[in-house]
Amino acid sequence: MVIAIGFEGSANKLGIGIIKDGEVLANVRKTYITPPGEGFLPKETAEHHRSKILDLLKEALSVAKISPDVIDVVCYTKGPGMAPPLLTVAIVARTIAQIWNKPILGVNHCIGHIEMGRFITKAQNPTVLYVSGGNTQVIAYSMKRYRIFGETIDIAVGNCLDRFARIIKLSNDPSPGYNIEQMAKKGEKFLKLPYTVKGMDVSFSGILSFIEKEANPAKFKKNIKKTIDEKDKLTDADLCFSLQETLFAMLVETTERAMAHCGSEEVLIVGGVGCNERLQEMMRIMCEERGGKLFATDERFCIDNGLMIAHAGAEMFKSGTRMSWNDATVTQRYRTDEVLVTWRDD
Known part of the structure; x- marks a missing residue:
């Protein structure tokens, strides 16, 4: 049994998800919304994530009804995405992984979407x-x-x-x-x-x-x-x-x-x-x-969310993938085909 928590914040959506062997325990999200006619800039988006992430983490743990000690792995979006928001979320993920004494895994954002889609729809x-x-x-x-x-x-x-x-x-x-x-x-x-x-x-x-x-x-x-x-x-x-x-x-x-x-x-x-x-x-x-x-x-699963990072990270973790602390960084341009898919045999 693997319980994974996932942090997503590559753009204007900040999400935290928790999954337990295919069972969705929590999938909470906050979106940074700008006025009409304006886009979201990296610095302001990072500030939004920084101001919301700890409250969102408390909400995710409350919804999942679990304590940090039962979590097996902390997962976060390594890339691709906007650098300041990615860094903000990665720093929090690294910090709590060290506080909780848990292993950490960086997940490719695109792979997270794909694995979430396969998981929910059962597409082969x-x-x-x-x-x-x-x-x-x-x-x-x-x-x-x-x-x-x-x-x-x-x-x-x-x-x-x-x-x-x-x-x-x-x-x-x-x-x-x-x-x-x-x-x-x-x-x-x-x-x-x-x-x-x-x-x-x-x-x-x-x-x-x-x-x-x-x-x-x-x-x-x-x-x-x-x-x-x-x-x-x-x-x-x-x-x-x-x-x-x-x-x-x-x-x-x-x-x-x-x-x-x-x-x-x-x-x-x-x-x-x-x-x-x-x-x-x-x-x-x-x-x-x-x-x-x-x-x-x-929209619960196709829009950026933390659950997709938790699920993909759990699949990686169960297949034996591990990450050193020195590699727990972000990569703004992280290609989908760079990832070795260790969890599929077909």
């Missing part, structure tokens, strides 16, 4: 679409590694959505991506946007630049006919709808290509953008047309 060996504010990757497992088949060559899909939400001044509560999703449901007109798939990789920055000009034509001095008919104007809802449809179509295409290459019949969507119901719908249609099946989770 899926093609994984990992989509979040900082990452966009198409992944498949092979020979003790999670191999990256394709990824973004510039910004992540979540970052693209978040930045457009800031352009049109959408609220960041509960998240800009969620509010874009809700507004997109009201969209009626489709604006054709650049569609940039390059082999197995995707590019989103050009799409963002293009749609920003549509959202703020005066700012870019775009020629506008003063006599334009009101019925021909595009609303913010139309733009949100068009952006979502284009971005998600690109992701479905690259995921399907990876499925074909691997001979896979399963797709697992993980990461914060994986909560988007329209993305899930589009991916499900593709999977069903191929005779496959889609696996996805809800």
Whole structure:
């Protein structure tokens, strides 16, 4: 029996989770929310995590109804992520591991998402679409590694959505991506946007630049006919709808290509953008047309959380992985395929 506690704080979500041999004991989270039109900066995000983490730790232990002495391993997000928040959480994890006299393990954030998704959905060996504010990757497992088949060559899909939400001044509560999703449901007109798939990789920055000009034509001095008919104007809802449809179509295409290459019949969507119901719908249609099946989770498990770090760390610990104190650092750019997957034999 292994009881693991996990600390996540690579971006604006601070989470602590506790798991006991596949049983979820606690999964608590605090989100740093900025005003509409503003993103979250590394320094301020780290300050938020620093101010909330000890109270959140007390809450997690209270919810789990356990004391620190029964915990077997302390796990934390080693990377990738924003350096100041990562460091803040890693320092706390290192400190309590030493106070409690427990071993410590640094977990790859991306691996945490994948293993959480497999754990919750019971997907066996899926093609994984990992989509979040900082990452966009198409992944498949092979020979003790999670191999990256394709990824973004510039910004992540979540970052693209978040930045457009800031352009049109959408609220960041509960998240800009969620509010874009809700507004997109009201969209009626489709604006054709650049569609940039390059082999197995995707590019989103050009799409963002293009749609920003549509959202703020005066700012870019775009020629506008003063006599334009009101019925021909595009609303913010139309733009949100068009952006979502284009971005998600690109992701479905690259995921399907990876499925074909691997001979896979399963797709697992993980990461914060994986909560988007329209993305899930589009991916499900593709999977069903191929005779496959889609696996996805809800916001409790797909949005950054401490439980995914605890679960992945527990799997690593049970398979014999150990970490020296000198290695208990953070790595801002920590690739998914750098991790040796010691806990899988398939």
